[in-house]
Amino acid sequence: MKCSLLFACFAVILVLSLKPSNALKKMEVNLGQSQMLKCDMSYHHEINWIRMDDQAKPKTLMVMGLKNDGAMSVAWNFNDSHFEGCVVDRFIGLRIYQVSESDLATYFCAASHNKRMEFGEGIRLQTPEKLTQHGQGNVYNTVMLLISTTIIYWFI
Numbered sequence: 001m002k003c004s005l006l007f008a009c010f011a012v013i014l015v016l017s018l019k020p021s022n023a024l025k026k027m028e029v030n031l032g033q034s035q036m037l038k039c040d041m042s043y044h045h046e047i048n049w050i051r052m053d054d055q056a057k058p059k060t061l062m063v064m065g066l067k068n069d070g071a072m073s074v075a076w077n078f079n080d081s082h083f084e085g086c087v088v089d090r091f092i093g094l095r096i097y098q099v100s101e102s103d104l105a106t107y108f109c110a111a112s113h114n115k116r117m118e119f120g121e122g123i124r125l126q127t128p129e130k131l132t133q134h135g136q137g138n139v140y141n142t143v144m145l146l147i148s149t150t151i152i153y154w155f156i
């Protein structure tokens with residue numbers, strides 16, 4: 001009886017400590033630094049870099065591709081003093097100069113493929129401070145663990 005109760009409590013703790021899985025890749029950056037984001041799609045396509053702000057409004061930042069000679073061709077740059085295209089490890093990247101508050105958003109690269117857009121993995125750009133806020137989830141889990149343990153001791 002006690003054993004099954006203990007088991008049930010541990011099951012509850014386990015469920016409580018599971019966080020919803022987040023498909024977005026997170027990337028830490030300090031304001032004022034430059035940051036490079038790598039597109040996980042083939043560089044044979046024309047690549048669009050899209051930023052989505054907290055209101056989930058998408059904005060195209062850059063459209064670029066590679067010419068036959070391997071040189072980069074930029075078809076569109078929303079702000080060429082702020083963004084630059086680059087090629088890294090055979091992938092197309094977006095370099096952001098002097099990351100500011102408004103750059104802390106979610107980025108996608110997309111390629112037009114057979115007349116439809118295909119999207120790469122999303123990257124969430126955030127400052128280390130924001131990650132600490134995220135760490136409050138761990139505090140919550142610890143408190144829940146302590147409460148659950150107390151309940152277990154009560155029953156034994």
Ligand SMILES: *[C@@H]1O[C@H](CO)[C@@H](O)[C@H](O)[C@H]1NC(C)=O
Nearest residue numbers: 078079080081082083097098
């Ligand atoms: C373009 O980038 C520069 C340098 O980061 C910035 O000062 C300026 O406000 C940006 N312009 C727009 C329209 O976002």
